[in-house]
Amino acid sequence: MRRLLAITATVFVVAFVSSAASGSASLPGGFEGQEIFRYDTFGDEQLWTDTLELHKAVQGASPRVALGLGLKVDAQALPRSTIKALQAGLVNLDSPAVTLQLLSLNAVVGVIGRVSPSGTLESIGVTCALCHSTVDDSVVAGVGRRLDGWPNRDLDVGAIVALSTKLSDGQRAAVTSWGPGRYDPRLKAFDGDSFITLNPTTLPVLIPPAYGLRGVGFETYTGDGPISYWNNYVGVSQMGGHGNFDDPRLPLTIVQPPPDRVTPRLQSLLAYQLMLRAPNPPPGSFDRAAARRGEKLFYDDARCSECHTGATFTDVLRGGSPLLHDPLEVGQDPAYAERSVMKKYRTTPLRGAWQHPPYFHDGSAVDFLAVVNHYNGLLGLGLSEAQKLDLVEFLKSL
Numbered sequence: 001m002r003r004l005l006a007i008t009a010t011v012f013v014v015a016f017v018s019s020a021a022s023g024s025a026s027l028p029g030g031f032e033g034q035e036i037f038r039y040d041t042f043g044d045e046q047l048w049t050d051t052l053e054l055h056k057a058v059q060g061a062s063p064r065v066a067l068g069l070g071l072k073v074d075a076q077a078l079p080r081s082t083i084k085a086l087q088a089g090l091v092n093l094d095s096p097a098v099t100l101q102l103l104s105l106n107a108v109v110g111v112i113g114r115v116s117p118s119g120t121l122e123s124i125g126v127t128c129a130l131c132h133s134t135v136d137d138s139v140v141a142g143v144g145r146r147l148d149g150w151p152n153r154d155l156d157v158g159a160i161v162a163l164s165t166k167l168s169d170g171q172r173a174a175v176t177s178w179g180p181g182r183y184d185p186r187l188k189a190f191d192g193d194s195f196i197t198l199n200p201t202t203l204p205v206l207i208p209p210a211y212g213l214r215g216v217g218f219e220t221y222t223g224d225g226p227i228s229y230w231n232n233y234v235g236v237s238q239m240g241g242h243g244n245f246d247d248p249r250l251p252l253t254i255v256q257p258p259p260d261r262v263t264p265r266l267q268s269l270l271a272y273q274l275m276l277r278a279p280n281p282p283p284g285s286f287d288r289a290a291a292r293r294g295e296k297l298f299y300d301d302a303r304c305s306e307c308h309t310g311a312t313f314t315d316v317l318r319g320g321s322p323l324l325h326d327p328l329e330v331g332q333d334p335a336y337a338e339r340s341v342m343k344k345y346r347t348t349p350l351r352g353a354w355q356h357p358p359y360f361h362d363g364s365a366v367d368f369l370a371v372v373n374h375y376n377g378l379l380g381l382g383l384s385e386a387q388k389l390d391l392v393e394f395l396k397s398l
Helices: 002-022 032-039 054-059 063-068 080-087 096-104 157-161 169-176 227-238 263-273 288-299 334-338 368-379 385-397
Strands: 111-115 121-126 133-135 146-148 188-190 195-197 245-247 252-254
Touching: 032 146, 032 263, 054 096, 054 121, 063 096, 096 111, 096 121, 157 169, 188 227, 227 245, 227 252, 227 263, 288 385, 368 385
Parallel strands: none
Antiparallel strands: 111 121, 133 146, 188 195, 245 252
């Protein structure tokens, strides 16, 4: 035990010195938007610390618990000695003190914690990266290089929120019903002081990717607005950032005292998001000959290209306003759409879709074959089993 404590202490000291020597986080290319995406809480400590008091729960949470909730650790924020200790199994993952050390290093993806010299977690906030980044597990499971824009489908946001002792039994039941990789942005809004009820029951949707958005124009499942509209909505009403949001169509208006810490950052955040390319499929992950046959089906008999058009594989920008589809037209549950501004669904872009099953807004299609079967039945395509599999291989190649 003494040896383990000594190793842990050494790791912390080395990491602290390394962090102090380098100053602020090193950002490839110096992109301001990347820093916002990864490290800016927009002042949302007013929700996570002041209102939910989650810092008290995190104070006693071990790394094993945090990893079990889907939180990720950025290996690039760790000194080499820590990485070697993790790989050798010499870091005590059951010690809450290690969690605080990781927060001190700014190593927990999407979570910003302020730890006092005495080891007390004084505040906690979250960033865009919490839901829209993961890691490549190159060190150990849950620890590796950041993959910005990749949806964290391991993240159990509801279970994390449920750690707060400030929730009512009904609120706790609602958020714990979501499960990993899901979140309901239409249940409540936070106005800086208290919660506003948007809907009486919860309908969670899958956390979407934040990559491959260049040229798409409308990134939400229901096409309510362009990327920065949704960033503003989420940053203020869901993350709890200190800023303003107004949409009379909902209707929802949130005005907080100056300064607005969200709106001035939206343009830089957008610039970084548009740089995030959809990942290429891993080598050997699909049958090339079958994919070529599937591509022909995609553009001909399967009729996929009627909606999944152009380089982005979506028709949402066809025309002057967003082109959306009635839920019955695409065979989707109308309940979530009814909670949106537009009441319809956008055609989903397909680049990089191999990376984030399940599919559809609610995850009702477990894999690509389930998607193909859905539309084969809905549209009466009459595809053979072999044709379906070829189409799946093409989708895996995008």
